[in-house]
Amino acid sequence: xxDRRNLLLGMAAGLPLAACGKGGINIxxxxxxxxxxxxxxxxxxxxxxxxxETLAKIALALALPSATPIExxxxxxxxxxxxxxxxxxxxxxxxxxxxxxxxxxxxxxGPVIIxxxxxxxxxxx
Numbered sequence: 001x002x003d004r005r006n007l008l009l010g011m012a013a014g015l016p017l018a019a020c021g022k023g024g025i026n027i028x029x030x031x032x033x034x035x036x037x038x039x040x041x042x043x044x045x046x047x048x049x050x051x052x053e054t055l056a057k058i059a060l061a062l063a064l065p066s067a068t069p070i071e072x073x074x075x076x077x078x079x080x081x082x083x084x085x086x087x088x089x090x091x092x093x094x095x096x097x098x099x100x101x102x103x104x105x106x107x108x109x110g111p112v113i114i115x116x117x118x119x120x121x122x123x124x125x
Contacts, residue, residue, distance in 0.1 A: 034055070034070055034073065035052045037071060037075075038050070038055045038059075038073075038077045042077075042085075045078055045082040046082035048082070048085050048086075048123045049124045050081050051099060051122045051123065054081065054119065054121060055081065057120070058077045058084075058119055061080075061114040062076055062077065062080060062114070063115060084114060084121060085112075085123070088110070088112055088121050092110060094107035094108055094109045099124075104125075105124070105125040108120055109121040
């Protein structure tokens with residue numbers, strides 16, 4: 001059974017999800033807003049707009065308890081993104097590309113280590 005956090009992170013990463021059983025999944029509207037909340041926070045914290053995949057991977061790397069409110073997960077992901085992205089963007093030349101799902105231009109600055117896990121820092125150009 002999917003808990004709220006795993007459902008959210010799967011949606012944010014664009015991963016396919018399958019529902020088990022005959023009943024539907026009740027989705028808390030706040031979970032759908034994770035990327036929006038974290039993106040807005042990151043943009044206000046450090047002026048960069050991370051991709052949804054970057055945010056989802058950061059949230060997973062943080063390994064917060066599944067009972068953590070989604071607003072706190074989004075804020076923690078935004079803070080971790082900004083703490084990692086600012087020095088990387090200043091020191092590295094990013095690789096430009098196109099995000100497959102949206103067709104938007106992105107710049108990938110490569111991996112950083114967050115909570116012992118490598119996460120690619122990618123931002124919308």
